[in-house]
Amino acid sequence: MSNKAIKTYSIKELEKLSGIKAHTIRIWEKRYQLVIPKRTPTNIRYYTDKDLKKILNISSLLKQNYKISQLSLMSKSELNQALEQFKNGLEWNEKANHYIHELITISLDFDQYKFDQVSTQIIAEKNLECAFTDIFFPLLERIGNLWAREQITVSHEHFLSSNFRKILFSHTKPQTKSFEKKIILFLPQWEEHELSLLLTHALLSNLDVSPIYLGPKVPLENLLESIQQVKPSRLISSVTLSNYNEELDTYLQTLDTLSIPIDLLVSPGYYDQAESIAQKHNVTIHTSKSALLPKINFV
Incomplete structure (x- = not known):
């Protein structure tokens, strides 16, 4: 498999990872030039990691009463600043979706430092069980779908799985006594x-x-x-x-x-x-x- 195949996505993959319908993404392309898909020599549209990350960020901000017309005019730094500003005021279920988007981009970059920062923050904010059931497991399902379609390598899934195992081992309390049960x-x-x-x-x-x-x-x-x-x-x-x-x-x-x-x-x-x-x-x-x-x- 070529590097190009690994690092590109169809519009259906963007839909699955971001939750934004493919039809909506196409409208954004035509009306706001939000992302501009590239084309293969056989004229098949595809998107890059950069496009995916932008769609993920916009998907999070749309839930906070931003309008797509506003977001289309923002630079990358302005989008990141907006994301940081709104995050603290979110309810947990909304924040969970944002964290999933954030961890997808982190895993695509194999950014261990950011992964450790964000995963520690998630667990401290709620608890270990909620972190896994509301964020980490749903994240693995999304990543697994892309791996099955050969849009990412198995290394991305292994990166996440090995880190989640490390977290679980670190949160497993040593037995200091023997219980009857x-x-x-x-x-x-x-x-x-x-x-x-x-x-x-x-x-x-x-x-x-x-x-x-x-x-x-x-x-x-x-x-x-x-x-x-x-x-x-x-x-x-x-x-x-x-x-x-x-x-x-x-x-x-x-x-x-x-x-x-x-x-x-x-x-x-x-x-x-x-x-x-x-x-x-x-x-x-x-x-x-x-x-x-x-x-x-x-x-």
């Missing part, structure tokens, strides 16, 4: 997307329970050995890959015989099957990353 957290042997499970582990580390994190790709026989040794009061897992339905069914059938409560966090790919899974197996299904921890009954 022990909880095993694991991913089945075909699963490796562990950020939501790491978040749950970090949050559990602040409660009066002993969370035992086995991590991704745990073979069933090894999980059973661990359960026999630890004798946990609860199991927590997560599934994202919906093309492993038969494997999941076999996995859960075996765990059903243990009579241990299981909380299973499922990705959107499993939402349609959630009710069926709950009926067939001894599990509590959670279909939202933010819904998992508050609904677990630790009594």
Whole structure:
């Protein structure tokens, strides 16, 4: 893949990342020359990182009663100044969208210094759980869509994922005593997307329970050995890959015989099957990353 392919975007990618409809972007081009798309030798329109960043900034400012006619006349420095001025007065849900836009531009530049600054600010402003459920996870979904379409490299997604893992490890409290209630957290042997499970582990580390994190790709026989040794009061897992339905069914059938409560966090790919899974197996299904921890009954 050429560098050019990596660093350019179609109008549909701009729409997906910014939330601004492609039709609206085209109107802005014609009426205000807000962004001027370049064209390939075969006359296909494309946009650059610079165009994307400008659209992201304008998308944030439009929510604060700015008019597009005003914004089209602003320089880059004036746009940045306006962004800083309005940010402190935003409600959290509005600010979350702005932070997503800001982190997209940071990740495109691999700017570690700015990432550390902004992510620390986000967590301090709210808390770890809200930072992930309202900003970091939605951000990964947007970046993942672009990576799947080969509009960015896998390095951008790895940059974010590795930084989020670092954050979660740093917010996981060391165990200073052993609690009676022990909880095993694991991913089945075909699963490796562990950020939501790491978040749950970090949050559990602040409660009066002993969370035992086995991590991704745990073979069933090894999980059973661990359960026999630890004798946990609860199991927590997560599934994202919906093309492993038969494997999941076999996995859960075996765990059903243990009579241990299981909380299973499922990705959107499993939402349609959630009710069926709950009926067939001894599990509590959670279909939202933010819904998992508050609904677990630790009594």
